[in-house]
Amino acid sequence: MSPKRVSCWAALGLLLCGCALALQGGMLFPRETPSRELKALDGLWSFRADLSDNRLLGFEQQWYRRPLREWGPTLDMPVPSSFNDITQEPELRNFIGWVWYEREATLPQRWTQDTRMRVVLRINSAHYYAVVVSKWLLCPRDKL
Incomplete structure:
Protein backbone atom coordinates (compact mmCIF):
# COMPACT_ATOMS: atom_id res chain seq x y z
CA MET A 1 0.00 0.00 0.00
CA SER A 2 1.37 3.40 -0.91
CA PRO A 3 2.28 5.89 1.84
CA LYS A 4 -0.28 8.31 0.42
CA ARG A 5 -3.05 5.73 0.73
CA VAL A 6 -1.95 4.79 4.27
CA SER A 7 -2.11 8.43 5.38
CA CYS A 8 -5.63 8.76 3.89
CA TRP A 9 -6.81 5.71 5.82
CA ALA A 10 -5.16 7.02 8.99
CA ALA A 11 -6.88 10.40 8.60
CA LEU A 12 -10.23 8.71 7.97
CA GLY A 13 -9.73 6.53 11.06
CA LEU A 14 -9.00 9.57 13.23
CA LEU A 15 -12.05 11.38 11.87
CA LEU A 16 -14.34 8.42 12.58
CA CYS A 17 -12.85 7.96 16.03
CA GLY A 18 -13.42 11.66 16.79
CA CYS A 19 -17.05 11.43 15.64
CA ALA A 20 -17.64 8.37 17.81
CA LEU A 21 -16.20 10.13 20.86
CA ALA A 22 -18.35 13.21 20.23
CA LEU A 23 -21.51 11.13 19.97
CA GLN A 24 -20.62 9.10 23.05
CA GLY A 25 -20.50 12.28 25.13
CA GLY A 26 -24.00 13.31 24.03
CA MET A 27 -22.71 16.33 22.18
CA LEU A 28 -25.68 16.42 19.81
CA PHE A 29 -28.38 16.42 22.49
CA PRO A 30 -29.50 19.61 24.23
CA ARG A 31 -28.43 20.15 27.78
CA GLU A 32 -30.10 22.20 30.50
CA THR A 33 -28.34 25.55 30.94
CA PRO A 34 -29.28 28.89 32.55
CA SER A 35 -30.71 29.99 29.18
CA ARG A 36 -32.20 26.64 28.08
CA GLU A 37 -34.95 24.76 29.91
CA LEU A 38 -35.71 21.15 29.06
CA LYS A 39 -38.96 19.30 29.63
CA ALA A 40 -38.84 15.53 29.22
CA LEU A 41 -42.08 13.89 28.14
CA ASP A 42 -41.01 10.34 28.93
Missing part, protein backbone atom coordinates in the same frame (compact mmCIF):
# COMPACT_ATOMS: atom_id res chain seq x y z
CA GLY A 43 -43.54 8.23 30.76
CA LEU A 44 -46.94 6.73 30.06
CA TRP A 45 -48.78 7.95 27.00
CA SER A 46 -52.25 7.03 25.71
CA PHE A 47 -51.79 4.69 22.77
CA ARG A 48 -54.01 3.33 20.04
CA ALA A 49 -53.19 1.45 16.86
CA ASP A 50 -55.26 2.08 13.74
CA LEU A 51 -56.44 -1.48 13.14
CA SER A 52 -58.79 -0.53 10.29
CA ASP A 53 -58.44 -2.33 6.96
CA ASN A 54 -56.82 0.63 5.20
CA ARG A 55 -54.95 1.83 8.32
CA LEU A 56 -56.21 5.38 7.64
CA LEU A 57 -59.28 5.57 9.89
CA GLY A 58 -57.48 7.82 12.38
CA PHE A 59 -56.78 10.40 9.68
CA GLU A 60 -60.23 10.07 8.10
CA GLN A 61 -61.99 10.56 11.45
CA GLN A 62 -59.37 13.12 12.61
CA TRP A 63 -58.49 11.44 15.87
CA TYR A 64 -56.22 14.37 16.69
CA ARG A 65 -59.20 16.71 17.17
CA ARG A 66 -60.49 15.09 20.38
CA PRO A 67 -58.92 13.05 23.17
CA LEU A 68 -57.79 9.68 21.84
CA ARG A 69 -59.86 7.76 24.42
CA GLU A 70 -63.05 9.18 22.85
CA TRP A 71 -62.38 7.19 19.66
CA GLY A 72 -62.16 3.84 21.38
CA PRO A 73 -60.05 1.89 23.84
CA THR A 74 -56.51 3.06 24.50
CA LEU A 75 -53.56 1.46 26.26
CA ASP A 76 -51.06 3.07 28.61
CA MET A 77 -47.82 2.83 26.65
CA PRO A 78 -44.39 3.71 28.07
CA VAL A 79 -42.34 6.16 26.02
CA PRO A 80 -39.67 5.60 24.92
CA SER A 81 -40.33 1.98 23.99
CA SER A 82 -41.33 -0.18 21.08
CA PHE A 83 -45.04 -0.97 21.27
CA ASN A 84 -44.42 -4.22 19.38
CA ASP A 85 -42.29 -5.45 22.28
CA ILE A 86 -44.50 -4.22 25.13
CA THR A 87 -47.70 -6.15 24.50
CA GLN A 88 -48.28 -9.84 23.90
CA GLU A 89 -51.31 -9.30 21.68
CA PRO A 90 -50.52 -10.82 18.25
CA GLU A 91 -52.33 -8.00 16.43
CA LEU A 92 -50.01 -5.42 18.06
CA ARG A 93 -46.89 -7.58 18.21
CA ASN A 94 -46.91 -7.94 14.41
CA PHE A 95 -48.64 -4.64 13.60
CA ILE A 96 -47.46 -2.50 10.72
CA GLY A 97 -49.30 0.78 10.19
CA TRP A 98 -50.22 4.02 11.90
CA VAL A 99 -50.27 4.20 15.67
CA TRP A 100 -51.37 7.15 17.75
CA TYR A 101 -49.80 8.47 20.94
CA GLU A 102 -51.26 11.24 23.09
CA ARG A 103 -49.94 13.01 26.16
CA GLU A 104 -50.91 16.06 28.18
CA ALA A 105 -48.15 18.01 29.84
CA THR A 106 -47.87 21.09 32.01
CA LEU A 107 -45.45 23.57 30.52
CA PRO A 108 -43.18 25.87 32.50
CA GLN A 109 -44.98 29.16 33.11
CA ARG A 110 -42.25 31.18 31.36
CA TRP A 111 -42.87 29.26 28.11
CA THR A 112 -46.49 30.36 27.96
CA GLN A 113 -46.11 33.95 29.18
CA ASP A 114 -43.37 35.14 26.82
CA THR A 115 -44.93 35.40 23.35
CA ARG A 116 -41.46 35.58 21.78
CA MET A 117 -40.36 32.35 23.45
CA ARG A 118 -39.08 29.77 20.98
CA VAL A 119 -40.06 26.24 21.98
CA VAL A 120 -38.49 23.35 20.10
CA LEU A 121 -40.07 19.91 20.24
CA ARG A 122 -37.44 17.18 19.91
CA ILE A 123 -38.79 13.72 19.06
CA ASN A 124 -36.24 11.11 20.08
CA SER A 125 -38.02 7.84 19.48
CA ALA A 126 -40.06 8.28 16.29
CA HIS A 127 -38.91 5.99 13.50
CA TYR A 128 -39.62 5.88 9.77
CA TYR A 129 -42.29 8.56 9.61
CA ALA A 130 -44.13 10.66 12.19
CA VAL A 131 -46.79 13.36 12.21
CA VAL A 132 -46.79 15.59 15.28
CA VAL A 133 -49.84 17.62 16.25
CA SER A 134 -49.34 20.05 19.10
CA LYS A 135 -52.30 21.68 20.80
CA TRP A 136 -51.23 24.46 23.12
CA LEU A 137 -53.93 25.18 25.64
CA LEU A 138 -53.17 28.45 27.33
CA CYS A 139 -55.38 29.36 30.24
CA PRO A 140 -55.02 32.44 32.42
CA ARG A 141 -54.26 31.49 36.02
CA ASP A 142 -57.64 32.69 37.30
CA LYS A 143 -59.52 30.43 34.84
CA LEU A 144 -57.91 27.18 36.02
Whole structure:
Protein backbone atom coordinates (compact mmCIF):
# COMPACT_ATOMS: atom_id res chain seq x y z
CA MET A 1 0.00 0.00 0.00
CA SER A 2 1.37 3.40 -0.91
CA PRO A 3 2.28 5.89 1.84
CA LYS A 4 -0.28 8.31 0.42
CA ARG A 5 -3.05 5.73 0.73
CA VAL A 6 -1.95 4.79 4.27
CA SER A 7 -2.11 8.43 5.38
CA CYS A 8 -5.63 8.76 3.89
CA TRP A 9 -6.81 5.71 5.82
CA ALA A 10 -5.16 7.02 8.99
CA ALA A 11 -6.88 10.40 8.60
CA LEU A 12 -10.23 8.71 7.97
CA GLY A 13 -9.73 6.53 11.06
CA LEU A 14 -9.00 9.57 13.23
CA LEU A 15 -12.05 11.38 11.87
CA LEU A 16 -14.34 8.42 12.58
CA CYS A 17 -12.85 7.96 16.03
CA GLY A 18 -13.42 11.66 16.79
CA CYS A 19 -17.05 11.43 15.64
CA ALA A 20 -17.64 8.37 17.81
CA LEU A 21 -16.20 10.13 20.86
CA ALA A 22 -18.35 13.21 20.23
CA LEU A 23 -21.51 11.13 19.97
CA GLN A 24 -20.62 9.10 23.05
CA GLY A 25 -20.50 12.28 25.13
CA GLY A 26 -24.00 13.31 24.03
CA MET A 27 -22.71 16.33 22.18
CA LEU A 28 -25.68 16.42 19.81
CA PHE A 29 -28.38 16.42 22.49
CA PRO A 30 -29.50 19.61 24.23
CA ARG A 31 -28.43 20.15 27.78
CA GLU A 32 -30.10 22.20 30.50
CA THR A 33 -28.34 25.55 30.94
CA PRO A 34 -29.28 28.89 32.55
CA SER A 35 -30.71 29.99 29.18
CA ARG A 36 -32.20 26.64 28.08
CA GLU A 37 -34.95 24.76 29.91
CA LEU A 38 -35.71 21.15 29.06
CA LYS A 39 -38.96 19.30 29.63
CA ALA A 40 -38.84 15.53 29.22
CA LEU A 41 -42.08 13.89 28.14
CA ASP A 42 -41.01 10.34 28.93
CA GLY A 43 -43.54 8.23 30.76
CA LEU A 44 -46.94 6.73 30.06
CA TRP A 45 -48.78 7.95 27.00
CA SER A 46 -52.25 7.03 25.71
CA PHE A 47 -51.79 4.69 22.77
CA ARG A 48 -54.01 3.33 20.04
CA ALA A 49 -53.19 1.45 16.86
CA ASP A 50 -55.26 2.08 13.74
CA LEU A 51 -56.44 -1.48 13.14
CA SER A 52 -58.79 -0.53 10.29
CA ASP A 53 -58.44 -2.33 6.96
CA ASN A 54 -56.82 0.63 5.20
CA ARG A 55 -54.95 1.83 8.32
CA LEU A 56 -56.21 5.38 7.64
CA LEU A 57 -59.28 5.57 9.89
CA GLY A 58 -57.48 7.82 12.38
CA PHE A 59 -56.78 10.40 9.68
CA GLU A 60 -60.23 10.07 8.10
CA GLN A 61 -61.99 10.56 11.45
CA GLN A 62 -59.37 13.12 12.61
CA TRP A 63 -58.49 11.44 15.87
CA TYR A 64 -56.22 14.37 16.69
CA ARG A 65 -59.20 16.71 17.17
CA ARG A 66 -60.49 15.09 20.38
CA PRO A 67 -58.92 13.05 23.17
CA LEU A 68 -57.79 9.68 21.84
CA ARG A 69 -59.86 7.76 24.42
CA GLU A 70 -63.05 9.18 22.85
CA TRP A 71 -62.38 7.19 19.66
CA GLY A 72 -62.16 3.84 21.38
CA PRO A 73 -60.05 1.89 23.84
CA THR A 74 -56.51 3.06 24.50
CA LEU A 75 -53.56 1.46 26.26
CA ASP A 76 -51.06 3.07 28.61
CA MET A 77 -47.82 2.83 26.65
CA PRO A 78 -44.39 3.71 28.07
CA VAL A 79 -42.34 6.16 26.02
CA PRO A 80 -39.67 5.60 24.92
CA SER A 81 -40.33 1.98 23.99
CA SER A 82 -41.33 -0.18 21.08
CA PHE A 83 -45.04 -0.97 21.27
CA ASN A 84 -44.42 -4.22 19.38
CA ASP A 85 -42.29 -5.45 22.28
CA ILE A 86 -44.50 -4.22 25.13
CA THR A 87 -47.70 -6.15 24.50
CA GLN A 88 -48.28 -9.84 23.90
CA GLU A 89 -51.31 -9.30 21.68
CA PRO A 90 -50.52 -10.82 18.25
CA GLU A 91 -52.33 -8.00 16.43
CA LEU A 92 -50.01 -5.42 18.06
CA ARG A 93 -46.89 -7.58 18.21
CA ASN A 94 -46.91 -7.94 14.41
CA PHE A 95 -48.64 -4.64 13.60
CA ILE A 96 -47.46 -2.50 10.72
CA GLY A 97 -49.30 0.78 10.19
CA TRP A 98 -50.22 4.02 11.90
CA VAL A 99 -50.27 4.20 15.67
CA TRP A 100 -51.37 7.15 17.75
CA TYR A 101 -49.80 8.47 20.94
CA GLU A 102 -51.26 11.24 23.09
CA ARG A 103 -49.94 13.01 26.16
CA GLU A 104 -50.91 16.06 28.18
CA ALA A 105 -48.15 18.01 29.84
CA THR A 106 -47.87 21.09 32.01
CA LEU A 107 -45.45 23.57 30.52
CA PRO A 108 -43.18 25.87 32.50
CA GLN A 109 -44.98 29.16 33.11
CA ARG A 110 -42.25 31.18 31.36
CA TRP A 111 -42.87 29.26 28.11
CA THR A 112 -46.49 30.36 27.96
CA GLN A 113 -46.11 33.95 29.18
CA ASP A 114 -43.37 35.14 26.82
CA THR A 115 -44.93 35.40 23.35
CA ARG A 116 -41.46 35.58 21.78
CA MET A 117 -40.36 32.35 23.45
CA ARG A 118 -39.08 29.77 20.98
CA VAL A 119 -40.06 26.24 21.98
CA VAL A 120 -38.49 23.35 20.10
CA LEU A 121 -40.07 19.91 20.24
CA ARG A 122 -37.44 17.18 19.91
CA ILE A 123 -38.79 13.72 19.06
CA ASN A 124 -36.24 11.11 20.08
CA SER A 125 -38.02 7.84 19.48
CA ALA A 126 -40.06 8.28 16.29
CA HIS A 127 -38.91 5.99 13.50
CA TYR A 128 -39.62 5.88 9.77
CA TYR A 129 -42.29 8.56 9.61
CA ALA A 130 -44.13 10.66 12.19
CA VAL A 131 -46.79 13.36 12.21
CA VAL A 132 -46.79 15.59 15.28
CA VAL A 133 -49.84 17.62 16.25
CA SER A 134 -49.34 20.05 19.10
CA LYS A 135 -52.30 21.68 20.80
CA TRP A 136 -51.23 24.46 23.12
CA LEU A 137 -53.93 25.18 25.64
CA LEU A 138 -53.17 28.45 27.33
CA CYS A 139 -55.38 29.36 30.24
CA PRO A 140 -55.02 32.44 32.42
CA ARG A 141 -54.26 31.49 36.02
CA ASP A 142 -57.64 32.69 37.30
CA LYS A 143 -59.52 30.43 34.84
CA LEU A 144 -57.91 27.18 36.02
